[in-house]
Amino acid sequence: MKLLNKLTLSITLSKLGIVLLFVIILPFIVENVASEYTNYHLKQQKEAVMKSVAWNGVNYYLEGDDSYGSYTMLKEEYISLEASPDIRLDTIETSRRLVEQDTLVYRVLSYTFQEKGKTYLLEIGKKLTSINEYNKPLQRIALYVLIGLIILSSIIDLLYTRYLLRPLQLIIKSKLIKQSFPFEKTAKPVRTSTADFKYLDSSLISLMDQIREAFEKEREFTANASHELMTPISILKSKIENMMIQEEVSEDNLQKLTELMTTVSRLSRIVNSLLMISRIENDQYLMKEEVDIKALVLEVVTEIEDRIQGKDIQVDLRLNESFLFQPCNKDLLFQLIYNLLNNAIKYNVPKGSIRITDRYTPEHRYELMISDTGIGISSADIPLIFNRFKKVHVQRSSGGYGLGLAISKTIADYHHIEIGVESELDKGTTFKLLFPISQA
Amino acid sequence: MKVLLVEDEKTLAFEIELFLKKSFYLCDLAHTAQSSLEYMSSNQYDFILLDLGLPDMDGLKLLLEAKKLNPEAAYIILTARGKTEDRIAGLDLGADDYLSKPFSLPELHSRMQAIARRKYRLNNSEVSIGEFVVDIQKRTIHHGQAEIELSRKEFDLLSYLLLHKNRPLTRMQLSEHIWGNFIEDDNESNYIDVHVKNVRKKLGAFASTEWLETIRGVGYKIRKQA
Numbered sequence: 001m002k003l004l005n006k007l008t009l010s011i012t013l014s015k016l017g018i019v020l021l022f023v024i025i026l027p028f029i030v031e032n033v034a035s036e037y038t039n040y041h042l043k044q045q046k047e048a049v050m051k052s053v054a055w056n057g058v059n060y061y062l063e064g065d066d067s068y069g070s071y072t073m074l075k076e077e078y079i080s081l082e083a084s085p086d087i088r089l090d091t092i093e094t095s096r097r098l099v100e101q102d103t104l105v106y107r108v109l110s111y112t113f114q115e116k117g118k119t120y121l122l123e124i125g126k127k128l129t130s131i132n133e134y135n136k137p138l139q140r141i142a143l144y145v146l147i148g149l150i151i152l153s154s155i156i157d158l159l160y161t162r163y164l165l166r167p168l169q170l171i172i173k174s175k176l177i178k179q180s181f182p183f184e185k186t187a188k189p190v191r192t193s194t195a196d197f198k199y200l201d202s203s204l205i206s207l208m209d210q211i212r213e214a215f216e217k218e219r220e221f222t223a224n225a226s227h228e229l230m231t232p233i234s235i236l237k238s239k240i241e242n243m244m245i246q247e248e249v250s251e252d253n254l255q256k257l258t259e260l261m262t263t264v265s266r267l268s269r270i271v272n273s274l275l276m277i278s279r280i281e282n283d284q285y286l287m288k289e290e291v292d293i294k295a296l297v298l299e300v301v302t303e304i305e306d307r308i309q310g311k312d313i314q315v316d317l318r319l320n321e322s323f324l325f326q327p328c329n330k331d332l333l334f335q336l337i338y339n340l341l342n343n344a345i346k347y348n349v350p351k352g353s354i355r356i357t358d359r360y361t362p363e364h365r366y367e368l369m370i371s372d373t374g375i376g377i378s379s380a381d382i383p384l385i386f387n388r389f390k391k392v393h394v395q396r397s398s399g400g401y402g403l404g405l406a407i408s409k410t411i412a413d414y415h416h417i418e419i420g421v422e423s424e425l426d427k428g429t430t431f432k433l434l435f436p437i438s439q440a
Numbered sequence: 441m442k443v444l445l446v447e448d449e450k451t452l453a454f455e456i457e458l459f460l461k462k463s464f465y466l467c468d469l470a471h472t473a474q475s476s477l478e479y480m481s482s483n484q485y486d487f488i489l490l491d492l493g494l495p496d497m498d499g500l501k502l503l504l505e506a507k508k509l510n511p512e513a514a515y516i517i518l519t520a521r522g523k524t525e526d527r528i529a530g531l532d533l534g535a536d537d538y539l540s541k542p543f544s545l546p547e548l549h550s551r552m553q554a555i556a557r558r559k560y561r562l563n564n565s566e567v568s569i570g571e572f573v574v575d576i577q578k579r580t581i582h583h584g585q586a587e588i589e590l591s592r593k594e595f596d597l598l599s600y601l602l603l604h605k606n607r608p609l610t611r612m613q614l615s616e617h618i619w620g621n622f623i624e625d626d627n628e629s630n631y632i633d634v635h636v637k638n639v640r641k642k643l644g645a646f647a648s649t650e651w652l653e654t655i656r657g658v659g660y661k662i663r664k665q666a
Contacts, residue, residue: 227493230520231449234542238455241545245462245607255657258610265612268542306593310634 003168007161015150022146030135030142035107038131039092042109045124049079050113053122058115075099076127078106084121088112097125107131167192167201175204215282222278229275233268240264273403277410280332285414290326291333293368293435294319297356300337307345314353321358323366326438328415336411337368339404340431344372347429365437371430377423385421441556442466443487444510446476446502447518448494456489459545465552473497480509486560487552490535492519492526500526503533514555518543544613546604553603567602569662571647574602583646593618594639597632601652606664608655636660 053061061068061081071078078099089112097106106125113120170190187208190201240261244254279285297319301308308315325333344354352373359367377385386409412419416436423429443465447453453469460467468483470476473494480488488506492499503515517530520541527538536555539548557565557577565577572588574581576599581588590598600617601609611632618632636652643649651663 227520230541231452234520235449235452235455237542238452238459238545241613242455242458242462244610245459251655254608254655258612258658261610262612264542265616306591306635307631310631 004162004165007165008158011154011157011161015154019147019150023143026139026142027135030139031132034131034135038107038126039109042092042107042124042126045079046109046111046122049081049122049124050111053081053113053115058118058120071099075102075104076130078123078125080121080123080125082121084112084119086119089121094128105129164194167194167197171197171201171204175201175208218278219282219284222275222282222284225278226271226275229271230268233264233271236264237261237268270403273407277403277407280407280410280414285329285332287327287329287415289328289330290324291328291330293323293325293333293358293366294321296330296333297337297368300334300341301356304338304341304345307342308354311345311348312351313345313348314351316353316355318355318357319368321360321366323358323435324438325366325415325435332411332414336408336417336433337370339408340370340433343404344370344374344429344431347374347376348372349374352428361434366435368433368435369430371428373428376425376427376429377421378425379423382421382423386419441486441552442468442483443489443552444468444470444476444479444483444485444513445489446470446473446494447489447491448472449491456545456548459549463549473502476502477505477509480506485510485513486556487516488513489516489518489548492517492530500529500533503530503535507534514552514559516548516551516555544616546600546607546609546613547617550600550603550617569602570649570651570665572643574599576602581643583643586646588642588646590639590642594635594642597635598639601660601662605662608658608661610659612659614659632659 058081062083067080067082069078069080078097089110092107092109094105094107096103097108105128107128108123108125111122113122167190174190175187187205189205190197192198192201240257243249244257244261249257297317301315301317341354341356348354354373355369355371357369357371359369361367385405387406409419411417412433418432418434420432420434421429422432443460445453445456445460445467447456447469448471450471453471457467457469465487468479468485470479473496476490488510490499490503490506492503494502499517499519503517506513506515514537515535516537516539517527517535518539518541519526519530527540530538536559537551539551553576565575567574567576572581572583579595579599581590581595581598596618597614600614611630614632618635636654640649640652651665653661653663655661
């Protein structure tokens, strides 16, 4: 999940949680506030009444009676004053009162006081329904306001988060998604005022620069190594060749020079093979061509025809599918198929046969198979045949340094071709090339 | 034919010069781009062999400069860089051929001859050997009126030996000429024997091929006839 989506989700969920919590506790709060306020209001009234009583005296209200009462027309509030037994009271509680045949629930303040040795009870009541009558609308309005505020703050939060995270997305897009090795020029820094993003961006840029530098160095090394190694080999070769055409050279020396030349050639082939692998791995081959695999196989077979005839080998060429492979490098693909076919000849028995077939896998990938009836490879050696420095197969190493398959593997990897091998000793070997789907 | 060899590696330059002189070319030697340009401004060459990795100038730039001074010359690029892009760039700039180091001196001679035939339209591309007449350009071989059919590689082999008449060529040199960079191991030079056997068989049906000698432990050569 993207960071932005995660943040959006968490912001939304947390705000929803707050709303839910508020909806649950709002009635309690409102009720509590209403009753606290009522208590306060009752006490205020009590103070006012007591002030009047102190000023006017109790009898001013009782007028000789035992009790005095006053209530509003709708019986929402009442005040009563009466003589009382000698108890002490100063409470506020909710209780029922009978007022003109109606039993109503009031919030009642009861207070006793003494005047001239007599105890009086003052009650001030407020009808409970009138206390709670504003609660519901109050709650509703509070809820609406809250929801409105939360929506507003969510929108602001989301917009701001989006704005805040934009540099990160730019960094991801420009530095990670769009980049493929080898990196080209120095990447542009992303503009942001967030220190963390700045740090991330500059770290990525410097990392990419370092990789590119190392890559350039390796490329340079390959070019230099190629020059440094090939020049002396070239000198050796030329010197030997010049010596060979001297007329006074003896037959014996001529043979020695030939051996020398064979050795120099082997050296140059090994160096060439290693350089080729290194060049491929360093991306120094352009991948811009489109190749008809069937035509390419035919080309290789023609090129290698004399070897096939030399060993009297039957080639069974059954390519029924057509496949245009791109992007690719034709020279490299030629080399790949050449190497495989050459092995199929080299390790074949005289008068053996080679089968070249193709098919489309159920995943619509093109597969080319080259099978021979040769000496085969033991199962223990199969994992090692593509390794460039493991010279395992004694039988197979009848000449050369086995770099052919290492090159083949490198070329296949470079083209994202899966190369596979199945083999049975003394029966034969099948090499399979599973091509990726061409990019149109 | 006049050749200018531009090569900064002195030992190698000396060997190439030696070989070219033995093959009857007139050869001048330049070790730097600067001196090569001086040679070119005062001489017109038939061939300019150009090492791309000179210390004092980019090889491709030098090629452009050289083409202004010696527009008629045939250019062969010699390089140890061996990158395909270099090869393509060199040929795009008008080089006639391209050889990667280490190359074989007989191969260089053969390439120069091929260019000479193409570029200077040498009429006399016919060579006679024994009782046979070989036309290098038309790629035919006749015995009297009868034309003998050789495969492409057999003809390549024969004409390569003919070009280096009286010089022994090893199986390695022959296979490098015929298969280029595709030779993978020493064994493969044995296929040369198969080709030679075929050539002998095909020509032997008409006349003696004793001029095509086997040199034991070395390779083959075509003996110069008295």
